Amino acid sequence: EAQVTQNPRYLITVTGKKLTVTCSQNMNHEYMSWYRQDPGLGLRQIYYSMNVEVTDKGDVPEGYKVSRKEKRNFPLILESPSPNQTSLYFCASSLWAFGQGQGEKLFFGSGTQLSVL
Amino acid sequence: QKEVEQNSGPLSVPEGAIASLNCTYSDRGSQSFFWYRQYSGKSPELIMSIYSNGDKEDGRFTAQLNKASQYVSLLIRDSQPSDSATYLCAVNNAGNMLTFGGGTRLMVKP
Numbered sequence: 001e002a003q004v005t006q007n008p009r010y011l012i013t014v015t016g017k018k019l020t021v022t023c024s025q026n027m028n029h030e031y032m033s034w035y036r037q038d039p040g041l042g043l044r045q046i047y048y049s050m051n052v053e054v055t056d057k058g059d060v061p062e063g064y065k066v067s068r069k070e071k072r073n074f075p076l077i078l079e080s081p082s083p084n085q086t087s088l089y090f091c092a093s094s095l096w097a098f099g100q101g102q103g104e105k106l107f108f109g110s111g112t113q114l115s116v117l
Numbered sequence: 118q119k120e121v122e123q124n125s126g127p128l129s130v131p132e133g134a135i136a137s138l139n140c141t142y143s144d145r146g147s148q149s150f151f152w153y154r155q156y157s158g159k160s161p162e163l164i165m166s167i168y169s170n171g172d173k174e175d176g177r178f179t180a181q182l183n184k185a186s187q188y189v190s191l192l193i194r195d196s197q198p199s200d201s202a203t204y205l206c207a208v209n210n211a212g213n214m215l216t217f218g219g220g221t222r223l224m225v226k227p
Contacts, residue, residue, distance in 0.1 A: 031213075040125065042205065042219040043161070050213060058214055090160055097213045104149060106215065108160035 002027045006091050006109035013081055014117050021076045021112050023091030031094045032074040033058070033106070034066065036087040043090065049074055050097055081116040088113050121208050123218035131226055136193040138221050140206030143187070149209040150182055150189045155220065156202045165191060196225045 004025045013019055025032065033048040035058075045058030049068040063085055065077040074093075078085060091109040120143040130136045138152075149168055153161035165180040167173045167189065173180045179192040189208075193200055206218040 033215075035217075040219055042121075042123075043207075043217040045214050045216070048213060056213065059216075104151075104166065104209070105163045106153075106161075108162070111160055 002107070004091055004093055004107050004109040006089075006112050008112060009110060010113050012115045012117065015082055016080050019078050019081060019114075021078075021089060021091075021114070023074045023076065023109060024072050025074075025093040025107070026072065027093065027095070027107065028071065029093035029095050029107070030071070031097045032068065033092050034064070034074070034076050035090045035092065036060065036085075037090060037111075038087050046076070046089075081114075083116050086114060086116045121206055121216050121218035123204075123206050123221045125219055126222040127224050128221055129224045129226060130196050132196060132198060134196050134225075136196045136200065136223055136225070138191040138193075138204050138206075138223065139188060140190065140208075140218050141188045142206075142208045142216075144208070144210040145184075145187065147184075147187075147208045147210045150180070151207040151209075151215070152178075152180060152189075152191045153205040153207060153217075154202045155205060161205055193223075196223075198225050198227050201225045 007022045034046040035043040044060045047066040049055045089112045092106040094106045122141045152165040155161040167180040167182045177194045181190045203220040203222045205220045207215045
């Protein structure tokens, strides 16, 4: 089954304790992205990747890191989490990046609800 | 900051009515426009994309785009209770990012 898999689904941690949220897709998609969703603010893009070893900042990259060493995986790293990073996080992928027509559909993972105490 | 604005709602319509959802965007260079539906506790899923001015129909859904006025809308005909969800407008402005609006919560009452 074609899917984007995120883990964990729920995560409670404390300020300053490094964590990684994993994301994997099995559709051979080139484009992958991380979003955070907060009430009233919609989805905001954190980082995205056009392909292996190619990553770039989104609108809210502060406090986050990503890597794309393999095409299927795009982990999100919070090296020193803070309470303002408490949010619902979504990983998403698409066949390719935007501006090229039919491949622009984003497939989303199930989300990770992160609480930083 | 490129912005995408939506009325947060809730928009309440009776079953069988037409639901009209609107979205405005600030960047005149925007090229691709999308509507995603998000059920409570679930992830967003794409329901419509539109790239040129005018209407695009897919079943009960019609997306409308007016680049001169910088708005995009979604019409849902014969609304069903199962259409109750948050609808997210998303815009690509010729870069590699997608900017989402805050979403409109739709409630379809039986």
